[in-house]
Amino acid sequence: MSQTxxxxxxxxxxxxxxxxxTDTNLLLFITIVVxxxxxxxxxxxxxxxxxxxxxxxxxxxxxxxxxxVSCGMSIVMITGGIDISVGGVTALVSMCCAVYLDFHNxxxxxxxxxxxAIGLAFGVVQGFLVAYLDIQPFxxxxxxxFFARGMTTIVNTDPFNVQNEAFVALKDTRIIIxxxxxxxxxxxxxxxxxxxxxxxxxxVVVVLFCMLRWSKLGRGFYAVGGNPQSxxxxxxxxxxxxxxxxxxxxxxxxxxxxxxxxxxxxxxxSHAQGMEMNAIASSIIGGTLLTGGVGNLIxxxxxxxxxxxxxxxxxxxxxxxxxxxxITIAGMLCLFLVVQSVVMARKKLAIKAxx
Amino acid sequence: xxxxxxxxxKHKLHREKVHKSTMTGGGSTAxxxxxxxxxxxxxAGCANRFTAPGESEDTVQSDESKSIVVGFSQLGAESDWRxxxxxxxxxxxxxxxxxxxxxxxxxxKQANQIMAIRTFIQQEVDYIVLAPVTETGWxxxxxxxxxxxxxxxxxxxxxxxxxxxxxxxxVGSDFxxxxxxxxxxxxxxxxxQDIDPGDVHxxxxxxxxxxxAQIGRTKGLEDAAVKxxxxxxxxxxxxxxxxxxxxxxxxxxxxxxxxxxxxxxNDNEALGAIEAITMAGRSVGSDILNGKIMVISxxxxxxxxxxxxxxxxxxxxxxxxxxxxxxxxxIIELLEAGGTPDKFSYVEEEIFSANETISKLTxxxxxxxxxxxx
Numbered sequence: 199m200s201q202t203x204x205x206x207x208x209x210x211x212x213x214x215x216x217x218x219x220t221d222t223n224l225l226l227f228i229t230i231v232v233x234x235x236x237x238x239x240x241x242x243x244x245x246x247x248x249x250x251x252x253x254x255x256x257x258x259x260x261x262x263x264x265x266x267v268s269c270g271m272s273i274v275m276i277t278g279g280i281d282i283s284v285g286g287v288t289a290l291v292s293m294c295c296a297v298y299l300d301f302h303n304x305x306x307x308x309x310x311x312x313x314x315a316i317g318l319a320f321g322v323v324q325g326f327l328v329a330y331l332d333i334q335p336f337x338x339x340x341x342x343x344f345f346a347r348g349m350t351t352i353v354n355t356d357p358f359n360v361q362n363e364a365f366v367a368l369k370d371t372r373i374i375i376x377x378x379x380x381x382x383x384x385x386x387x388x389x390x391x392x393x394x395x396x397x398x399x400x401x402v403v404v405v406l407f408c409m410l411r412w413s414k415l416g417r418g419f420y421a422v423g424g425n426p427q428s429x430x431x432x433x434x435x436x437x438x439x440x441x442x443x444x445x446x447x448x449x450x451x452x453x454x455x456x457x458x459x460x461x462x463x464x465x466x467x468s469h470a471q472g473m474e475m476n477a478i479a480s481s482i483i484g485g486t487l488l489t490g491g492v493g494n495l496i497x498x499x500x501x502x503x504x505x506x507x508x509x510x511x512x513x514x515x516x517x518x519x520x521x522x523x524x525i526t527i528a529g530m531l532c533l534f535l536v537v538q539s540v541v542m543a544r545k546k547l548a549i550k551a552x553x
Numbered sequence: 554x555x556x557x558x559x560x561x562x563k564h565k566l567h568r569e570k571v572h573k574s575t576m577t578g579g580g581s582t583a584x585x586x587x588x589x590x591x592x593x594x595x596x597a598g599c600a601n602r603f604t605a606p607g608e609s610e611d612t613v614q615s616d617e618s619k620s621i622v623v624g625f626s627q628l629g630a631e632s633d634w635r636x637x638x639x640x641x642x643x644x645x646x647x648x649x650x651x652x653x654x655x656x657x658x659x660x661x662k663q664a665n666q667i668m669a670i671r672t673f674i675q676q677e678v679d680y681i682v683l684a685p686v687t688e689t690g691w692x693x694x695x696x697x698x699x700x701x702x703x704x705x706x707x708x709x710x711x712x713x714x715x716x717x718x719x720x721x722x723x724v725g726s727d728f729x730x731x732x733x734x735x736x737x738x739x740x741x742x743x744x745x746q747d748i749d750p751g752d753v754h755x756x757x758x759x760x761x762x763x764x765x766a767q768i769g770r771t772k773g774l775e776d777a778a779v780k781x782x783x784x785x786x787x788x789x790x791x792x793x794x795x796x797x798x799x800x801x802x803x804x805x806x807x808x809x810x811x812x813x814x815x816x817x818x819n820d821n822e823a824l825g826a827i828e829a830i831t832m833a834g835r836s837v838g839s840d841i842l843n844g845k846i847m848v849i850s851x852x853x854x855x856x857x858x859x860x861x862x863x864x865x866x867x868x869x870x871x872x873x874x875x876x877x878x879x880x881x882x883x884i885i886e887l888l889e890a891g892g893t894p895d896k897f898s899y900v901e902e903e904i905f906s907a908n909e910t911i912s913k914l915t916x917x918x919x920x921x922x923x924x925x926x927x
Contacts (some may be wrong), residue, residue, distance in 0.1 A: 247676035256675065260668045356762050359689035370693055382677060382701050462664050464690050471662070510672065513657050 221541050225485025226497040228537055232483075233504045240511050247514060251378040252390045257506045262395035263288065263458035264476055265502045266402050268484075270450030271477040272498045273406070277443040278423040278490025279328060279335035284451040285473035286346030287320050289466070291455025293350045296465025299362040306364055310456055317452015318445065320346065325444030329437045335444075343474065350467045357466030369463045373397065395457035402453065407495045419443055423490025479527060480505050483534050487542070504530070621680065621885065622653045624673030628686035628710075629661040631761075632793050632821045633855040637875040638709065642682070645878030652882075663687055667694045674701045680885055681705045683720075687763050688713040695719040706884055708877045710765035722894045724880045726902060728766045731871040732773020733916045734904045735849050738869050738923070739814065740781050741911050746842065750782040753841075754811045758791040758801055758826060760818040766793075766873070770818045770851060786812070791822040798825025806833045813841040816849050820858035823850035823867055839868040839908060853905050862907050862926050869906040869923075876900070 240248045247253050258265075267284045274281045291313045298304040298312055320342055327338045360366070372391035379389040410416035418439045421429040426436050458470060484501030486493030508530060512523050623646050627639050639656070646652035655678060657669035663686050673681050674697055681703050685691060691712045696719060698705050704721040711723060743753055757774055760767035771788065778785040786809055791798040798817060805812065806829065815830070817823035827837050830846050838845035853859060853872035861867040877900065884894045903924045904914065914921045 247672060250675050253672070253675045256668065256671045260664065260671075357687055358763075359687075386700075388700070462667075462690070464663070464687075466663075466687075468661060469664075513669070513672070514655070514676065 221487075221492045221545055222485065222494050222497075224541055225487075225492065225538065226494045226500075229483060229485050229497045229500045229504065229534075233500045233507065236504060236507050236511070240507065240514075244511065244514050248510075250380045250390075251375070252380060252388070253510070255375065255378075255390055255392050255396075257503060257510065258396045258399075259393045259461065261502050261506050262393065262399040263454045263461060263470075264473065264480065265399040265499055266450050266454035266457055267473060268477040268480040268498045268502055269402055269406050269495050270447035270454070271474070272481040272484065272486045272493050272495055273410070273419060273450075274335070274443050274447045275478075275481050275486045275488060276410075276419045276423045276490060276493040277440055278426070279440065279443065280478070280488075281324065281335065281339045281342075281444065281447045281451075282474040282478075283320060283324065283339040283342030283346055284447065284454070284477055285470045285475075286343040286350070287317055287448065287451040288455040288458050288470035288473055289468075290346045290350045290353070291316050291452055292459040292462070292469050293353045293465035293467070295456065295459050296358065296360050297354050299365050300358070300360050303362070306368060309365075313452045313456035313459070314449065315452070317448045317450070317455065319448070320451065321445035321448020324448065325441040328444055329441035347467065350469075354465060355467065357464060357468070359464040366463065368394070369460050393461065395460050398453065398457055402450065403495055403499050410495060415439070415442065420491055420493075423492075425491070476502075476505065479531055482531060482538075485534075485538075487538055489542075620648065620651050620653045621889070622655065622676075622678040623680045623682060623885070624655045624657070624669070624676070624678040625682040625684075626657045626659055626666045626669040626673070627684050628659045628666065630658060631661065632819055632852070634819060634821075634852045634873060634875050637854045638684070638877060641876045641878035642881070643878075645882050650882075659686055661686055663690055667691075670694050670698060674698055674703060677701075678703060680888075682881055683707050683712075684709045685712050686710075688765060688768075692716075692719065704888055706881055708881060717896070721888070722884060723897050724877055724884065724900065725765075726873045727899045728769025728873075729773045730769075730899075730916065731851055731873060731902060732770040733777070734914055734921060735816070735851070735869060735871040736773055736777030736781075737914045737916050738871075738904060738906065738911060739783075739847075739849060740777065741914065742839070742868075742908070743781070743783075745910060748842065751784060753781075753783040753814055754809070755783055755785045755814040755816055756802075756805050756809065756812050757785065757788040757816045758798055758805075758818060758822045759788050760790070760793045760822075762790050764793075766851075767818055774816055783814075791817070791825065793819050793821060795821040795825040795828075798822030799829045800825070802826035802829035803833065806830065806835070812846060814847045814849065818851055819873075820850050820852040820855040820867075820870065823848050823858060824855070824861075827861065827866055837866045839865055853903070859905065859926065862905050865907055868908065869904060871904050872902045874900040874902050 237248070267288060271281060271284060294312055294316060295309040298309050324338050324342050327333050328335045371394055373394065375390040375392060379387055381387050410419065418429070418434045421432060421434055422436050422439045430436050462469065480501035481493065481498050482488065482501070483504050484494065484497030484499070486498065505527065508526050509523050512526050625642050627635070630636055630639065643654060643656065646654035655673065655676065657672070659666040659669060666683070666686060670681060670683065671694065681698055683705055685707065688711055692714050695705060695712070695714060699719055707720050707723040709725045711725070712720060714720070743750060755778065757771065759771055775785065777783070787805065789801050789805065791801045798821060802815065802825065815826050817826055827848060830837050836845050837848050839847050841847050848867045850858060850867050850870045851873055853870040854875055858867060858870060862870055880898070880900060887894050904921060905924050905926050907926050909925055912923050912925070914923060
């Protein structure tokens with residue numbers, strides 16, 4: 199008897215200082231530590247570009263849309279689903295807004311509404327199919343992805359840049375961050391800035407983080423993802439919760455789509471190609487489990503940053519072929535999957551030991 | 554044994570703690586957040602302190618001032634031409650000749666390329682070389698490069714900006730001239746074989762829509778078709794890739810049974826189209842009077858394509874010279890010496906064919922020699 203119990207005991211001893219955290223917090227902690235180790239490592243080893251705050255802000259500027267979309271993805275993943283239509287929706291939103299603003303001389307307010315409506319429509323339809331008709335989320339959203347990509351090409355085939363004056367002004371609006379600028383090699387002081395999209399992304403992250411942590415609905419997502427049967431017994435409307443998660447994800451894809459559009463300022467059928475995969479990768483790096491029930495949006499936020507920091511490091515290091523980035527990301531994903539399974543194993547051990 | 558029991562007891566306590574914190578939630582996350590914010594503040598502060606004093610940065614600079622840092626944002630690696638272009642840059646800007654090349658592959662996305670240019674600006678490179686994926690949408694980022702006073706040399710495709718002083722100069726191919734050469738070759742061939750121009754049924758497999766090469770080559774063909782009275786039946790994009798070229802050609806062969814000339818806007822599309830034609834049971838060659846399908850193509854970089862010219866599978870190729878490296882290097886040397894390069898400069902290009910009957914072409918009053926491949 200004592201022989202069998204010997205094995206788990208030292209393991210628990212090792213995880214001592216972490217064991218007062220929940221899985222979600224532990225994974226979040228690991229993500230944040232990895233990000234900072236990576237970034238500080240980059241500063242120490244490569245210096246130059248990474249020393250400037252603007253490099254960090256550029257990562258934010260370039261990925262504001264991905265952050266928003268990844269939040270939606272994380273929520274769906276927490277409930278145990280997946281949504282791979284987000285990239286397509288982003289492209290469709292960009293194209294529709296571009297066509298509306300340029301060809302129909304529209305105003306920005308309406309284009310935002312269009313973006314939200316498209317996102318919401320995808321969310322509602324996909325959510326209904328997944329939650330109430332019990333179709334696999336992967337299949338439903340795969341269809342959604344193809345549909346969105348196809349629609350984008352129908353709306354307009356050629357890529358083009360939006361010339362609408364009000365929009366261009368909005369797109370070029372920069373929020374100066376005081377005190378974090380840097381002196382370039384000519385001795386000129388350049389202000390650090392972020393784009394409007396970054397503000398939107400931060401608001402989305404904070405609002406949804408609070409929602410997930412403290413609202414009844416938010417806790418419901420975790421319960422449904424963790425174990426649908428138990429959630430049902432707890433009196434949670436599982437179908438409705440799943441439905442809402444997809445609606446939210448769609449809506450966020452709409453918002454993300456508009457932020458993406460604001461960043462690139464053009465419509466093109468090839469926009470946001472592979473974005474859904476980056477969103478999934480970011481969520482996983484951020485500590486969201488594909489199996490559901492565990493995840494944190496702050497983690498997702500750092501997941502996006504990690505993903506792009508590693509890309510930045512790889513290219514600055516002169517490992518210049520595209521496949522290097524792919525391989526490092528694959529390596530990182532593997533690392534995080536291993537960490538996740540260790541965490542899950544820990545959880546299982548704890549449950550076993552209890553019973 | 555006692556030790557073991559003690560451990561087990563400890564273990565139990567942990568579990569209770571875990572359980573507790575699951576119930577209460579918030580506490581540790583809040584701490585993590587506080588840490589994260591602190592970290593950011595410290596990192597940003599450090600960064601600022603490091604960059605603020607002028608001297609320290611100067612010493613770093615002088616260490617590397619021996620080599621000229623060139624940031625090259627390539628749009629992707631979609632074709633053999635592109636790979637040859639990248640290779641030319643990489644082999645030109647090597648450490649031995651006093652350069653450091655930072656290469657970024659944009660993977661066909663403008664957003665990636667804009668990101669790359671911003672990274673170059675942050676890294677304070679000496680020159681930026683940009684091979685843009687599309688013509689429009691570069692104003693903002695080029696303005697940023699100009700604010701940092703980094704010269705931008707655009708290669709291959711052009712950029713369409715409101716203010717042409719936003720980039721230093723452009724090096725590349727005259728795509729329309731290439732197209733005119735190819736069209737003139739076809740015109741000469743049709744005239745010599747005594748074929749009625751109305752019987753020349755052309756399909757155009759276009760490049761990536763919006764790319765300069767596509768625009769120039771399409772325009773050259775369209776103008777020539779109107780001028781010579783050819784039947785230009787349809788234009789479809791093949792995205793400069795072999796796979797798409799094959800797919801498009803296969804469906805075109807099903808739609809039209811009288812195609813006798815395929816105009817492919819690069820070699821990869823031509824290779825794909827030839828596969829599709831062969832699979833459909835037709836044969837390729839210049840002898841269009843006897844039911845063959847003539848393939849006209851561009852680039853002339855791909856070894857297989859050049860071999861196909863010798864085998865009369867591709868009738869003629871208008872070259873698009875990918876070796877931009879030496880040209881760009883010459884411009885950088887000129888700029889380093891304080892000179893002003895020409896705003897637009899074209900690389901020299903040839904036209905390849907295995908047909909010996911046409912040895913010279915006259916396009917816009919200039920005579921071009923046809924390189925006969927044997």
